[in-house]
Amino acid sequence: MITPQAITPQQMQQILQQQVLSPQQLQLLLQQQQALMLQQQQLQEFYKKQQEDLHLQLLQQRHAGKPSKEQIMAQQMAIQQQLLSIQQQHLLNLQRQGLLSVPSALTSTLAQGLIPAELQQLWKETADARQEEKRRGDKSPSPPKTQILNHHSSTNGHHVHRESRHHCRHSNRSQGAHPLYSHGVCKWPGCDAVFGDFQSFLKHLNSEHALDDKSTAQCRVQMQVVQQLELQLAKDKERLQAMMAHLHVKSTEPKPAPQPVNLVSNLTLAKATIPKTSPSMSLSQSATAPSTPLTSLPQMPSVIIPTSLHSMGPIRKRYSDKYNIAMDQDIVQNKEFYLSAEVRPPFTYAALIRQAILESPEKQLTLNEIYNWFTRTFVYFRRNAATWKNAVRHNLSLHKCFVRVENVKGAVWTVDELEFQKRRPQKITGSPLVKNIQSSLGQNPTLSSLQAAMVDSSLPLYGSASMGASSLKALASALHEDMSSHDHDEGSHSDSSLELSPVPTL
DNA sequence: CTATGGCTAAACAGAC
DNA sequence: AGTCTGTTTAGCCATA
Known part of the structure; x- marks a missing residue:
């Protein structure tokens, strides 16, 4: 599961220990993570709903006539593709929201612990994402994605930024094109300060979110979040490929084996x-x-x-x-x-x-x-x-x-x-x-690969969104541990595993 | 490094 | 004679 790209909660904790952060600042980070988890849950719920719809359709088909296996598979794949789109969109949002203000601030000095190569890569990625988004905005916005994103627009949380995405795209040209500014609200993770005009926002951005320990830490956390999501995306892509491959090479359907409880x-x-x-x-x-x-x-x-x-x-x-x-x-x-x-x-x-x-x-x-x-x-x-x-x-x-x-x-x-x-x-x-x-x-x-696959397959089918939430939760839990005292006992280590969200059975 | 626990292998004995 | 049951020893490995 853990690839060289991914950073374990322990490492995260280590990173954070290098920072001098007040409990309040950490609390802020925690809140931020929780908000992100909320988003993950939304994704998960959406996907679950899709599954339910699919199930309903299947039932109807069963009543109407013979269910077509191919149709089912095709529908599942369509859903998988939709999920991928959502995740990609989600990634872009995160990158824009949390990271795009970084380059200007970081040109002076590098924050402690941040590897230049890492940052370069980060900038490159975010820049790519921005360009990609811009290009897409200039041409035609992809209707299915918008539709999907609107699907769960009624949820709460101060990090819901699907609508702001639209707004951004149109208002960018007129209002300084800042991805951290939307609807008159500062979109820096955990900030949400309201501003009447763009200039005061810029002022706020330079004063409140300048290069300091807090911003750096937030940046790091955001990096982790993005990395986790990227990992998840890669995994889902792989899954989709496997599904497609399976449809082309028709083999005997393997019976899902019961999985052990943790x-x-x-x-x-x-x-x-x-x-x-x-x-x-x-x-x-x-x-x-x-x-x-x-x-x-x-x-x-x-x-x-x-x-x-x-x-x-x-x-x-x-x-x-x-x-x-x-x-x-x-x-x-x-x-x-x-x-x-x-x-x-x-x-x-x-x-x-x-x-x-x-x-x-x-x-x-x-x-x-x-x-x-x-x-x-x-x-x-x-x-x-x-x-x-x-x-x-x-x-x-x-x-x-x-x-x-x-x-x-x-x-x-x-x-x-x-x-x-x-x-x-x-x-x-x-x-x-x-x-x-x-x-x-x-x-x-x-x-090891077999075992990794075993661990991996223990995750529920299509449970990718929940997986993302889990990793985030682990991350948040690492933060939480950092906030509390460091003399944790053996039992507290497993907290993250205990808190992992239950996954929906499909 | 040592002690301990656990697993495997094997030899052996007695009962059936 | 062969199998089952029970005891004991030895070597290896992992962990405290």
Whole structure:
């Protein structure tokens, strides 16, 4: 996911730490980010609506006659293209709004930390964008885009600038052509100061938004926003290409595999709670219940980080024991996933064995029943039986927490919970999210792209707008962290992942 | 660097 | 004899 272009929240935080900014200034930046997120949400809503419309049309078609698969695909592609247009437009808006005043101000000295090459590139991009826009304005404005943008013009937020775009284009010639000035309002991010005439605006711009720490920081943030959006745009373009390619090369439609609910966040959540002694839900109970889409679980964040893949070999990081709430929730919630994907569950054998035993009505199982639980619950354990069965036996013998009880029918295994809790807790340090991604990508370089794709595909179909919002939210969260004290604990690292917006199921 | 935990492999024994 | 169950040891790796 993270390309060299993208800057992680941690890096962002680092950048911001170089600045001397007051909490108020940071607050301003945060507000700005939130406003941008709002815009992302608008995009998302619009897209969702398009999907709903499409769905409605499909239903009608179904009633009317046979649905044409080609038509559906074509419609989906049309929507994808519309989305791309919106994103492109959005990018242009952002570039113009947040960055165009920079060049004049920066000719004197470069702000600390800003690489000249970076700025040059930035200027070039913004200049290109401006030229592009001008050219388009001089010729004919593309009607579909305007239409699309008007589609959600009723939303609030002080960064809604679709109308101003129009206004700009017409008023630019007469009123000094400043993209930061529209409708008598200063369009510098987070400013919104009102001016009667263009001259007073210019005065304001030079005094309030001169080259200082604050403006530089805002500029940086805007750069990040633009970068994120560009990334997103690139991704959506790629997706569109894939869709088009798919339509040309008709292959068998791959069945979307169930995706795991974010385990990392679960664990983080679990850290703040007392370890439970019994499972909250038994697997047998959930087995009879109709399977619900995982994304519909309201309390669950939607970031999905698979820890290993089929034939990836053993993973070394196991989330063990202390996090058994997370564990049984993970197993229950990702039941379908574990049953369809040959993914090794990220728990130790000991934890799994305990889970198996505790799920049984009598809280005791024979060795064979434990085996059965493993194969029943995880596809992964339907292969290499000799290996994992040996490991199960080995664990049963090795750990004092497993107690063998002689029965009339033979022997059963039980769990000594006290002994189990005594075991040394596993600490998860740093940001679990990042660490997890890093470790999983780093373990097998040859599979990194596959894994990246897996992480990527965990995002909802067409959920690109929400993705943009997520990254922005992470950005905002980084800002937020910077505003609060720096002595955050382990748990706070996952805040951004926890706050990621739930994505719509299409 | 050391200790510890976890996984895999394997040898071995006893029961069935 | 072959399989299952259970115990133990050893080596490797990752992490604290």
